[in-house]
Amino acid sequence: MKRKKAIIFGITGQDGSYLSNLLLKKKYQVFGITRSKNRKNLKSLDKLQVTKKIKLLEVKKLSQKIIDQIIKKLNPEEIYYLAGQSSVSYSFEDPIDTYLSNNSGLFYILESIRNQKKKTHIYNSVSSECFGNQKYNLCNEKTDFNPVSPYGRSKALSFWLSKYYRENYKIKVSNGILFNHESILRNKNFVTKKIVNFVKNYKKSNKKENLYLGNIKVVRDWGWANEYVEAIYKINSNKISGDFVVGTGKAHSLYDFIKIIFKKKNIPLSRIKISNKFVRPNEIKKTVANNKKIKKVLNWKPEIKFKDMTLKLLQDELF
């Protein structure tokens, strides 16, 4: 049987790595676009032992010409756009890079598919950051965007870009509006990894350090990354393209996360210190998903609960 082809832009990140693994299990031929094949950059793919099973294409800078050539040559059934600048805090420092990296590649892909008249399904990774602060906290596909960070605004633009191509050119492009999702493949810039790393070092070292964090009162909808790539796959392989919110529907503060981990490892909460260095210029106070649509239309349901997720992060990292 002919194997389906998928191209993943941003294959070396947390979601790209888990998605590669999933698509390989589903017998896809997986192609990945990456800026660098440097071993350090491939550590998540290596950890999942998938690097040798995928075809990596090194592209230093995306352009319309390069994307046209890649799509023409590979003629993929599916494209996943997971590339770009994914740190909300960094987006305050470099909003232009955030805007460009989260949109230009996607724009080239959409133009290429339109010009080459392909039937390729495209997935674009959007973010709950687009919702910003809402009067009613549960956000669904109909909730108006109100982003408070450059990152959120860049993702909102990518959402509208995809929607425009779907509605005006009948391109089969879907948006997944993903809430926070964690795993051991998280980069250390993200808060769950930062906390787990602290615990790991605290237990090892005799010198007891403090952990400096920003706003720990924030409330988020946290899920398990491996389950979220299932959602991404379901969204993009569905016959009808559309927009889907992906989250658990449950709200927890960052402090809840810290309390579970510190209690488990017997670390006093007094070790937590608040530092302005990590407080963002602007921030969503609380954001939670209404995931009714994806449950009903695609039969996707997250199984891993917040406490299990927290303990799993700790366990997977320590052992």
Ligand code: GDR
């Ligand atoms: P986020 O993830 O910005 O929500 O974006 P992150 O883990 O960075 O922050 C989560 C919350 O924790 C608060 N926080 C801190 N965050 C970091 N990184 N470091 C700290 O020291 C710290 N102290 C408190 C933050 O203010 C924030 O409220 C993630 C990314 O994966 C995005 O790409 C994705 O789109 C969204 O989730 C949904």
